[in-house]
Amino acid sequence: MKRSALFCILTDIHLWVPVVVLILGTALLMTLR
Amino acid sequence: MSSNATAAPARSTLSLHKLGVFCGLAAAVWLGSAEAPTKLVNEGFSPFLISMGMVMGAFVARWTVPTLLKGTRFLYRDLRDKPHLIVWALLGGMLWAVANTLTIFAVRNVGLAIAFPLWNTNSLVGLLWGCILFKELRGSRTRDWVKVLGGAAAIVFGAAVLAIATAQQHAGAPGRAAIGIIAALGAGVLLGTMYIPYRKAYISGMNPLSFVTIFTFGELGTILTLGWIFYGGAGNLVAELHRARPMLFWPFLGGFCWVIGDLFQQYAAKYLGIGRGIPLSNTNQLWGLAWGALVFSEMAGLSFSGKVLIIAGSLIMIAGAVSISMAAPPPSELDNWRLAMSRECDRYGLDSKNVAAVVQGDDPLADDPHYRRWWELLIMLTACAIFVWLAIGTRAQHISVSLPWMIVLMVGTLIPLLVCGTLLWRRTRFS
Numbered sequence: 001m002k003r004s005a006l007f008c009i010l011t012d013i014h015l016w017v018p019v020v021v022l023i024l025g026t027a028l029l030m031t032l033r
Numbered sequence: 034m035s036s037n038a039t040a041a042p043a044r045s046t047l048s049l050h051k052l053g054v055f056c057g058l059a060a061a062v063w064l065g066s067a068e069a070p071t072k073l074v075n076e077g078f079s080p081f082l083i084s085m086g087m088v089m090g091a092f093v094a095r096w097t098v099p100t101l102l103k104g105t106r107f108l109y110r111d112l113r114d115k116p117h118l119i120v121w122a123l124l125g126g127m128l129w130a131v132a133n134t135l136t137i138f139a140v141r142n143v144g145l146a147i148a149f150p151l152w153n154t155n156s157l158v159g160l161l162w163g164c165i166l167f168k169e170l171r172g173s174r175t176r177d178w179v180k181v182l183g184g185a186a187a188i189v190f191g192a193a194v195l196a197i198a199t200a201q202q203h204a205g206a207p208g209r210a211a212i213g214i215i216a217a218l219g220a221g222v223l224l225g226t227m228y229i230p231y232r233k234a235y236i237s238g239m240n241p242l243s244f245v246t247i248f249t250f251g252e253l254g255t256i257l258t259l260g261w262i263f264y265g266g267a268g269n270l271v272a273e274l275h276r277a278r279p280m281l282f283w284p285f286l287g288g289f290c291w292v293i294g295d296l297f298q299q300y301a302a303k304y305l306g307i308g309r310g311i312p313l314s315n316t317n318q319l320w321g322l323a324w325g326a327l328v329f330s331e332m333a334g335l336s337f338s339g340k341v342l343i344i345a346g347s348l349i350m351i352a353g354a355v356s357i358s359m360a361a362p363p364p365s366e367l368d369n370w371r372l373a374m375s376r377e378c379d380r381y382g383l384d385s386k387n388v389a390a391v392v393q394g395d396d397p398l399a400d401d402p403h404y405r406r407w408w409e410l411l412i413m414l415t416a417c418a419i420f421v422w423l424a425i426g427t428r429a430q431h432i433s434v435s436l437p438w439m440i441v442l443m444v445g446t447l448i449p450l451l452v453c454g455t456l457l458w459r460r461t462r463f464s
Contacts, residue, residue: 029216
């Protein structure tokens with residue numbers, strides 16, 4: 001994949017919303033188990 | 034996107050909104066029916082292990098069905114043209130796996146009656162993301178906002194009524210209610226956020242069948258990692274799966290049915306958007322209830338007030354689904370959908386003309402003849418062999434079922450598959 005495409009992915013809000021929710025959800029799961 | 038899209042020659046002229054509504058309803062039937070095989074497991078296996086069995090069955094189905102319908106060449110070309118979406122497909126699978134595990138904790142701590150309505154709010158979360166990130170409902174008329182928001186809220190409320198009515202007993206562990214509520218709400222947020230990757234893929238012109246073949250790697254990888262952590266190592270996990278071998282066929286079968294429902298849900302998300310498509314497919318609880326009540330006699334001892342609640346909850350859900358079905362996006366909203374699509378094309382250098390055609394269900398590649406490859410036969414045979422192998426080793430489960438009702442519901446499940454599958458083929462060629 002070209003660097004510019006990687007840059008577009010990493011600066012996409014559509015990526016970071018699910019990533020942050022996934023991190024928080026995983027942290028919650030690990031806390032509850 | 035347009036409700037009056039011009040169809041390609043020899044294709045059906047069914048509006049995409051109607052097609053999406055059919056897909057959402059078919060998704061509900063199959064997602065609800067996927068619960069039925071897991072009800073045949075009665076030997077006290079952990080819900081997590083049953084969930085893992087379903088994910089494994091889903092993994093098999095997510096490769097078999099797309100290969101059967103479109104062939105590996107088409108899937109490869111679709112993924113090659115939009116490689117950036119692989120990240121979102123994996124992310125979607127990971128979100129689902131974590132959310133599903135949270136639901137298990139929620140049910141254990143507060144019981145299904147409280148947990149289910151809380152995580153069923155995922156459709157409202159999805160609606161919010163659809164509006165903020167993909168311009169869904171923007172530019173829509175007030176009456177459409179009322180129909181969609183009111184419909185989604187009615188489906189969540191109906192789910193709450195059904196869950197309360199069907200709770201046989203409070204399964205919660207004393208003193209752990211807060212944990213269960215947090216887990217259920219967390220699951221709702223994760224599931225609602227999972228629809229971001231769905232919608233992003235479809236406004237970028239990705240085929241739902243290609244999306245799920247990658248989604249499943251995120252799903253299976255995460256659930257295996259969680260199993261490895263929860264059981265304290267790979268050895269323990271394998272031993273546990275080996276112990277569950279006599280019942281694994283049922284969750285595998287459930288996973289297979291679940292994938293068919295999920296595929297319809299993906300098409301609903303594509304043609305209706307997540308704000309409308311997800312609440313419709315979340316009416317799956319009605320079908321799960323029908324299987325439980327009619328086939329497994331789970332409501333045999335239900336009081337009169339319980340029966341009234343079930344009828345009321347079902348009617349509220351149906352009213353919500355009807356309300357959303359009648360809220361076709363007006364041209365002003367469709368303009369905003371196109372803006373969201375243009376953003377993706379500009380950002381990732383996609384061919385906007387091609388993407389627009391695919392979004393309209395007119396994929397230029399869809400009518401290309403696809404030549405079967407030898408490995409496609411191998412994929413089919415492997416999937417069949419896995420199911421036959423699991424079926425041979427399955428121990429009989431002593432659960433009484435109503436055979437006439439089972440036949441009725443199986444026919445009722447197959448009809449939407451045939452009708453909706455035919456509509457999808459005739460209108461979009463599964464694009």
